[in-house]
Amino acid sequence: SAVISQKPSRDICQRGTSLTIQCQVDSQVTMMFWYRQQPGQSLTLIATANQGSEATYESGFVIDKFPISRPNLTFSTLTVSNMSPEDSSIYLCSVEGELAGPTDTQYFGPGTRLTVL
Amino acid sequence: GENVEQHPSTLSVQEGDSAVIKCTYSDSASNYFPWYKQELGKRPQLIIDIRSNVGEKKDQRIAVTLNKTAKHFSLHITETQPEDSAVYFCAAGTGNQFYFGTGTSLTVIP
Numbered sequence: 001s002a003v004i005s006q007k008p009s010r011d012i013c014q015r016g017t018s019l020t021i022q023c024q025v026d027s028q029v030t031m032m033f034w035y036r037q038q039p040g041q042s043l044t045l046i047a048t049a050n051q052g053s054e055a056t057y058e059s060g061f062v063i064d065k066f067p068i069s070r071p072n073l074t075f076s077t078l079t080v081s082n083m084s085p086e087d088s089s090i091y092l093c094s095v096e097g098e099l100a101g102p103t104d105t106q107y108f109g110p111g112t113r114l115t116v117l
Numbered sequence: 118g119e120n121v122e123q124h125p126s127t128l129s130v131q132e133g134d135s136a137v138i139k140c141t142y143s144d145s146a147s148n149y150f151p152w153y154k155q156e157l158g159k160r161p162q163l164i165i166d167i168r169s170n171v172g173e174k175k176d177q178r179i180a181v182t183l184n185k186t187a188k189h190f191s192l193h194i195t196e197t198q199p200e201d202s203a204v205y206f207c208a209a210g211t212g213n214q215f216y217f218g219t220g221t222s223l224t225v226i227p
Contacts (some may be wrong), residue, residue, distance in 0.1 A: 043206065106151070113158055
């Protein structure tokens with residue numbers, strides 16, 4: 001499967017500021033997704049990052065709060081804007097298969113642990 | 118959208134016993150059902166998946182069954198070992214977008 005990295009691995013931020021999280025894959029992938037996992041909770045899909053077009057957001061998540069970029073088939077960013085303590089969570093990117101591989105299967109990056117003070 | 122329910126939320130078994138985790142889903146259009154294992158502080162790892170055209174799939178000590186009519190699917194782990202201790206998540210969806218269950222914390226007691 002693809003090797004997926006995320007930067008930063010963790011950060012502590014002040015409320016009102018923004019943080020951009022990067023997700024890098026070592027091979028071209030069709031789909032990239034962003035999830036949030038609050039402590040002790042399940043994974044919640046934030047949005048699908050579409051290459052060359054605007055991201056598709058799930059109910060409860062908006063572009064102004066979580067702008068996403070997908071400039072190519074191996075890279076995406078998620079920005080958490082105007083942060084509040086409620087945004088403290090682990091943010092994970094995932095990728096769907098590889099262009100020459102199985103469809104549907106998602107593989108996860110290591111996650112970014114965000115703490116907002 | 119899809120709604121996935123998962124039970125139990127916690128499960129303790131003796132080493133060597135079997136563990137069963139059950140999930141239900143709401144959207145009859147869902148056709149892909151993966152299971153992930155997440156150890157503390159680590160990323161979710163895919164352990165097995167099943168598609169709607171198959172009723173059962175097995176991989177060594179792990180098996181998954183799917184009942185499309187009843188909209189439920191289950192994970193079976195046999196001969197459990199302490200290293201099976203983790204949180205397990207089911208998911209259901211279509212194409213390349215799916216939604217996760219609430220997770221089951223499995224503890225295998227040596």
